[in-house]
Amino acid sequence: MSTMLEVSGLSHTYGSGEKAHTAVRELTFTVEAGQLASIVGPSGCGKSTLLRCIAGLTPPTEGTVSLHGDRVSGVPDDLAVVFQDYSRSLFPWLSVQKNVEFPLRWRPVSKAERRTRATEALEQVGLSGVGGKFPWQLSGGMQQRVSIARALASRPALLLMDEPFASVDAQTRFELEDLTRRVQREQGSTILVVTHDIDESVYLSDRVLVLSKSPASIVADLPVALPAERDQITTRESAEFVTLRGEVARLLHGGTPEEAATAASDAAEWELAEQASDVTESKTSS
Numbered sequence: 001m002s003t004m005l006e007v008s009g010l011s012h013t014y015g016s017g018e019k020a021h022t023a024v025r026e027l028t029f030t031v032e033a034g035q036l037a038s039i040v041g042p043s044g045c046g047k048s049t050l051l052r053c054i055a056g057l058t059p060p061t062e063g064t065v066s067l068h069g070d071r072v073s074g075v076p077d078d079l080a081v082v083f084q085d086y087s088r089s090l091f092p093w094l095s096v097q098k099n100v101e102f103p104l105r106w107r108p109v110s111k112a113e114r115r116t117r118a119t120e121a122l123e124q125v126g127l128s129g130v131g132g133k134f135p136w137q138l139s140g141g142m143q144q145r146v147s148i149a150r151a152l153a154s155r156p157a158l159l160l161m162d163e164p165f166a167s168v169d170a171q172t173r174f175e176l177e178d179l180t181r182r183v184q185r186e187q188g189s190t191i192l193v194v195t196h197d198i199d200e201s202v203y204l205s206d207r208v209l210v211l212s213k214s215p216a217s218i219v220a221d222l223p224v225a226l227p228a229e230r231d232q233i234t235t236r237e238s239a240e241f242v243t244l245r246g247e248v249a250r251l252l253h254g255g256t257p258e259e260a261a262t263a264a265s266d267a268a269e270w271e272l273a274e275q276a277s278d279v280t281e282s283k284t285s286s
């Protein structure tokens with residue numbers, strides 16, 4: 001696997017002098033090509049600041065960001081971002097098809113190719129046939145699918161997602177998580193998702209980076225050893241999922257990596273034993 005994203009010694013401080021506020025401190029990590037990684041951290045810890053630095057929107061105060069070996073010093077052409085607030089990122093006066101085509105206008109892509117790519121991207125997110133509608137004619141979940149299609153149409157080397165499912169209902173959230181995993185597998189995309197939702201970080205990813213309270217630093221980098229094929233019910237009930245979810249929760253509450261791993265594994269065993277005894281009881285009483 002080759003390295004797609006390299007973040008090295010990255011720090012960012014807002015303001016200066018007495019008003020200086022360090023949002024992220026000395027972050028170093030890589031994301032390999034084709035990997036789906038999540039960054040999870042407490043509210044206000046500096047997740048969006050980190051994402052803005054990676055996207056080239058905010059120059060870091062210290063350290064570097066490189067995308068496929070090229071130093072990031074502005075928004076790279078082959079990077080796309082999906083934000084939480086779809087209603088502000090889609091243009092209400094443009095059709096869905098035109099919204100998806102929009103960023104391609106600044107690329108060396110012919111009009112016909114723009115149309116083809118947008119149609120394909122809408123198909124990938126399960127929205128064939130709605131290209132002629134306007135965003136405000138669609139549900140929230142469908143609008144977020146349009147945002148994802150727009151990001152995919154530019155065929156990014158790296159797709160960044162900032163709390164992408166935080167504004168939709170729980171059922172739609174599950175559907176969009178599965179959609180993200182499917183697209184990543186089919187396209188071999190490299191995706192970095194920022195979230196404060198522990199379960200989502202584990203369910204979605206190949207790997208979870210856990211951040212500390214502000215100023216954010218990395219407290220753990222956990223591989224997710226769940227099968228590639230995941231299911232919203234059985235995966236979330238599995239011992240691996242329950243253990244990892246507990247480990248991330250403990251780390252976010254200030255536990256050391258060793259304490260978090262041991263306690264989470266004990267708690268998962270207990271929870272699964274409880275589940276098994278519930279099943280046995282219900283069988284004997286029926």
Ligand SMILES: Nc1ncnc2c1ncn2[C@@H]1O[C@H](COP(=O)(O)OP(=O)(O)OP(=O)(O)O)[C@@H](O)[C@H]1O
Pocket residue numbers: 014015021022023041042043044045046047048049050196214
């Ligand atoms: N433009 C800014 N100027 C000064 N301070 C800022 C600015 N943007 C963010 N901060 C501060 O930096 C810290 C990190 O903010 P950031 O938005 O990156 O965190 P976050 O983890 O994304 O938050 P949330 O979970 O609430 O979305 C916060 O204390 C915030 O108040």
